[in-house]
Amino acid sequence: MSLWPQVERVLRRVEKPTRYINSELNSVHKTVTGEGVLVALAYPDVYEVGLPNMGLQILYELLNSREDVVAERTYAPWLDMEAVMREQSIPLFTLESHTALTDFDILGFTLQHELIYTNVLNMLDLAGLPVLAAERGDEHPLVIAGGPGTVNPEPMTPFIDVFVVGEAEELIFELVDAVKELKRAHAGREEVLRRLARIPGVYIPTLYSVEYNDDGTVAKIEAAPDAPSSIIRRIVKDFSAIPVPQRPIVPFMDAVHDRCSVEVMRGCARGCRFCQAGIIYRPVRERTQEQVVSGITQILETTGYEEISLSSLSSADYSAVEGTLKELSERYDGQNVSLSLPSLRVDAFSLGLVKEIAKVKKTGLTFAPEAGTQRMRDFINKNVTEKDVLNTVTLAFQEGWQRIKLYFMIGLPTETEEDLQGIVELSQKVVEAGLATLSGAAKSRLTVTVSASAFAPKPHTPFQWVAQDTLEEFEAKQGYLAARLKGRHLSLKWHNAKSSVVEGAIARGDRRVGDAIYRAWFLGCKFDAWTKEFNYESWRQAFADTGLEGSFYAGRERGFDEVLPWSHIETGVDAEFLKEEFYRATRGEKTGDCRFDGCSDCGVCPNLDAENIIF
Amino acid sequence: MAKLLLHYGKDGPLKYLSHLELIRAFERSFRRAGIEVEASGGFNPRPKISYGPALPVGTSSRSEYLVAEVKSTLCDDDIIERISRVLPKGLGVFRAKYIAEKQSSIASVIECVAYKVEVKTLASAGELSSLVEILRNEERLLIKHKGKEKWVDSKESILDWNIEEAGGGRHVFLMLLAAGERNSVRPEVLIDKLNQSYPHVQDIEVVGIERVAEYVNRDIPLIDIYDFYKNVTIGSECEKS
Numbered sequence: 001m002s003l004w005p006q007v008e009r010v011l012r013r014v015e016k017p018t019r020y021i022n023s024e025l026n027s028v029h030k031t032v033t034g035e036g037v038l039v040a041l042a043y044p045d046v047y048e049v050g051l052p053n054m055g056l057q058i059l060y061e062l063l064n065s066r067e068d069v070v071a072e073r074t075y076a077p078w079l080d081m082e083a084v085m086r087e088q089s090i091p092l093f094t095l096e097s098h099t100a101l102t103d104f105d106i107l108g109f110t111l112q113h114e115l116i117y118t119n120v121l122n123m124l125d126l127a128g129l130p131v132l133a134a135e136r137g138d139e140h141p142l143v144i145a146g147g148p149g150t151v152n153p154e155p156m157t158p159f160i161d162v163f164v165v166g167e168a169e170e171l172i173f174e175l176v177d178a179v180k181e182l183k184r185a186h187a188g189r190e191e192v193l194r195r196l197a198r199i200p201g202v203y204i205p206t207l208y209s210v211e212y213n214d215d216g217t218v219a220k221i222e223a224a225p226d227a228p229s230s231i232i233r234r235i236v237k238d239f240s241a242i243p244v245p246q247r248p249i250v251p252f253m254d255a256v257h258d259r260c261s262v263e264v265m266r267g268c269a270r271g272c273r274f275c276q277a278g279i280i281y282r283p284v285r286e287r288t289q290e291q292v293v294s295g296i297t298q299i300l301e302t303t304g305y306e307e308i309s310l311s312s313l314s315s316a317d318y319s320a321v322e323g324t325l326k327e328l329s330e331r332y333d334g335q336n337v338s339l340s341l342p343s344l345r346v347d348a349f350s351l352g353l354v355k356e357i358a359k360v361k362k363t364g365l366t367f368a369p370e371a372g373t374q375r376m377r378d379f380i381n382k383n384v385t386e387k388d389v390l391n392t393v394t395l396a397f398q399e400g401w402q403r404i405k406l407y408f409m410i411g412l413p414t415e416t417e418e419d420l421q422g423i424v425e426l427s428q429k430v431v432e433a434g435l436a437t438l439s440g441a442a443k444s445r446l447t448v449t450v451s452a453s454a455f456a457p458k459p460h461t462p463f464q465w466v467a468q469d470t471l472e473e474f475e476a477k478q479g480y481l482a483a484r485l486k487g488r489h490l491s492l493k494w495h496n497a498k499s500s501v502v503e504g505a506i507a508r509g510d511r512r513v514g515d516a517i518y519r520a521w522f523l524g525c526k527f528d529a530w531t532k533e534f535n536y537e538s539w540r541q542a543f544a545d546t547g548l549e550g551s552f553y554a555g556r557e558r559g560f561d562e563v564l565p566w567s568h569i570e571t572g573v574d575a576e577f578l579k580e581e582f583y584r585a586t587r588g589e590k591t592g593d594c595r596f597d598g599c600s601d602c603g604v605c606p607n608l609d610a611e612n613i614i615f
Numbered sequence: 616m617a618k619l620l621l622h623y624g625k626d627g628p629l630k631y632l633s634h635l636e637l638i639r640a641f642e643r644s645f646r647r648a649g650i651e652v653e654a655s656g657g658f659n660p661r662p663k664i665s666y667g668p669a670l671p672v673g674t675s676s677r678s679e680y681l682v683a684e685v686k687s688t689l690c691d692d693d694i695i696e697r698i699s700r701v702l703p704k705g706l707g708v709f710r711a712k713y714i715a716e717k718q719s720s721i722a723s724v725i726e727c728v729a730y731k732v733e734v735k736t737l738a739s740a741g742e743l744s745s746l747v748e749i750l751r752n753e754e755r756l757l758i759k760h761k762g763k764e765k766w767v768d769s770k771e772s773i774l775d776w777n778i779e780e781a782g783g784g785r786h787v788f789l790m791l792l793a794a795g796e797r798n799s800v801r802p803e804v805l806i807d808k809l810n811q812s813y814p815h816v817q818d819i820e821v822v823g824i825e826r827v828a829e830y831v832n833r834d835i836p837l838i839d840i841y842d843f844y845k846n847v848t849i850g851s852e853c854e855k856s
């Protein structure tokens with residue numbers, strides 16, 4: 001039943017009503033007759049943030065390509081809409097048919113980062129569903145979660161029935177088929193979960209029990225007799241065998257990304273030791289240039305987009321990047337189509353690429369040296385020297401760029417004052433390079449923005465054992481930088497260290513952290529990724545109220561022999577490799593990129609029966 | 616290069632699009648339709664499309680117009696066909712024609728607008744018409760809109776206001792209201808005025824507003840804006856795709 005009449009009545013009372021309407025181009029409005037499966041895909045943030053999410057767009061198109069499946073979308077209503085929905089008792093609905101989420105068979109969330117977890121709870125509640133999985137029954141939709149957050153699903157286990165770990169392009173059909181069959185057989189919830197646990201990559205938390213030691217660490221994680229002892233991440237072995245999604249939804253409102261974006265490859269093998277994405281999407285699998293170009297051509301036809309973006313973790317590393325950009329710029333010459341590369345390396349090659357595509361518009365350039373000293377860059381395996389940085393920015397200034405953004409992290413393991421001073425000095429040298437290169441009015445327009453984010457160690461990385469800095473340490477370091485990064489051409493930006501500390505505690509949390517998330521939501525936390533909405537005091541109270549210490553999860557160094565709460569989730573990368581990488585870091589040894597420098601034995605290829613695929 | 620006048624409408628959920636959102640939807644629809652639009656110069660080239668006055672969010676319309684400077688020389692029917700095929704549901708094109716190069720903008724020539732307003736109220740049709748009569752017989756009306764105030768001449772502003780009963784406490788107002796520079800007024804403002812001026816009568820709740828027609832004059836016979844723009848033939852003959 002459509003809730004549109006009720007929704008429409010309140011739309012005049014809210015900001016940006018376009019968030020709640022439908023009929024965007026390429027959205028699918030259909031019904032199934034007979035035995036079908038109804039799926040609601042949920043992004044736990046507001047529409048303009050959630051809509052561009054590539055993973056959900058892929059699933060949406062795949063699911064709707066089947067006649068027996070209807071997939072619709074839902075997003076977190078903004079605060080004003082939530083208030084009127086609660087006042088008027090309007091349950092959370094999907095956009096396409098404005099149907100209540102309770103009418104669906106599957107409700108699937110994507111867990112993109114820790115600071116949207118409370119929104120998941122809030123959306124379940126707005127839908128009129130019990131927030132706790134244990135309180136839901138046969139009449140409720142199956143609540144599923146996917147996305148990078150699933151590599152440590154533990155903190156969300158109280159709320160989610162089924163986690164899918166890894167890439168879902170193939171898994172999703174196995175799951176839908178199973179659900180369809182079980183629905184026909186009127187299977188009860190427990191039976192459904194037991195059956196789904198047989199699908200590789202599926203994690204059913206209720207089939208695993210966790211025991212703790214007296215010191216609060218995990219003693220063991222035990223699987224039920226018929227459940228696998230560990231869950232192995234699913235991947236699509238040959239990414240180029242998967243067609244480029246052709247009909248992305250074109251939003252009416254201004255979304256955070258509103259352009260034709262094509263994934264040119266999956267995975268990144270550069271091996272930065274702080275980076276979770278660099279581990280959990282391995283190995284590198286490319287698409288062919290032909291596939292990328294024809295995919296883009298199709299998308300432009302179905303969307304009318306005016307901007308093209310080649311997306312991946314590190315697009316300048318895509319082996320056909322030059323040829324692809326060249327072909328695209330020739331093809332769309334004179335048609336007011338712009339090209340962009342979302343991720344750049346600090347080198348002349350990358351700069352050459354942007355130079356080609358930014359023929360007229362020279363907006364800012366962003367580079368990520370990540371750390372201020374060579375020692376620290378070696379420690380994190382960021383293969384960039386000060387000379388690289390200075391050469392590249394000088395070239396950029398010569399080409400006419402005047403705004404440079406430098407991206408650093410503070411709170412990396414072993415950091416000392418010297419490393420902070422390194423950030424200051426490198427930034428100043430970039431300013432000097434700008435002043436030396438630019439002339440006249442351009443010189444006065446020179447701006448170097450330094451962004452210093454507070455590092456949060458993540459599961460499945462070589463730094464998963466280290467202690468995160470405390471809030472006080474972060475704030476002292478920010479103060480240090482603020483006092484020194486001053487001057488006419490310099491500006492310093494940082495993310496709230498308070499949210500990094502909360503993020504850090506959840507990221508490496510165990511099941512009990514779910515209690516704190518529940519409590520935080522109960523205390524009113526939502527939209528935690530929105531600086532204005534983030535409420536640190538409530539989070540502190542939430543941990544305290546549930547008898548947990550945030551610092552136990554964020555600020556504690558773990559022993560290599562500790563059972564990590566996510567140890568039953570296998571990304572394919574061996575724990576031994578992560579340990580070895582940590583040792584290499586402490587010895588200042590670099591590890592090469594396995595695409596060019598030989599295999600570094602991370603384990604992914606043999607464990608997942610896959611390989612790097614480069615064309 | 617040719618100037619193309621397009622008569623379109625907006626309804627259903629899409630009436631909640633803001634003016635900027637509508638503009639982007641049209642720009643992308645032209646691209647999808649394969650109709651090339653001229654672009655402005657500069658660092659940030661924009662398609663040369665000009666629109667009529669912005670429709671308030673939540674108002675539907677079957678009387679919207681835009682003028683696009685197109686490179687194409689497709690026939691009118693073809694243009695309608697191509698655009699209709701690619702527009703999102705809720706936007707529809709009714710008519711299209713090529714018009715002469717130098718003409719005044721849509722926004723500058725509109726003098727009055729016809730609206731269809733559906734309201735819900737416990738007041739009877741008789742009560743409503745006497746209220747409307749009182750309002751129309753006032754000499755001047757103080758109009759408050761978005762924090763601003765202005766006086767308008769009542770008879771010049773409200774050119775016509777018919778009431779039809781629709782049953783179930785619903786009524787349809789057919790209003791012809793001045794637009795443009797002098798004495799312009801919007802339907803929702805007048806209904807607010809009824810509610811504020813006569814607090815003793817039942818509240819009148821707006822259910823929906825639709826813009827029905829736009830004219831370039833205020834007297835009988837009214838001249839529809841589409842007819843006001845004279846069509847031209849482009850080149851020797853238009854192309855059939």
Ligand code: SF4
Pocket residue numbers: 269282283284594595598599600601602603604605606611612
């Ligand atoms: S197993 Fe070797 S080749 Fe494969 S991703 Fe790991 S390091 Fe690279």
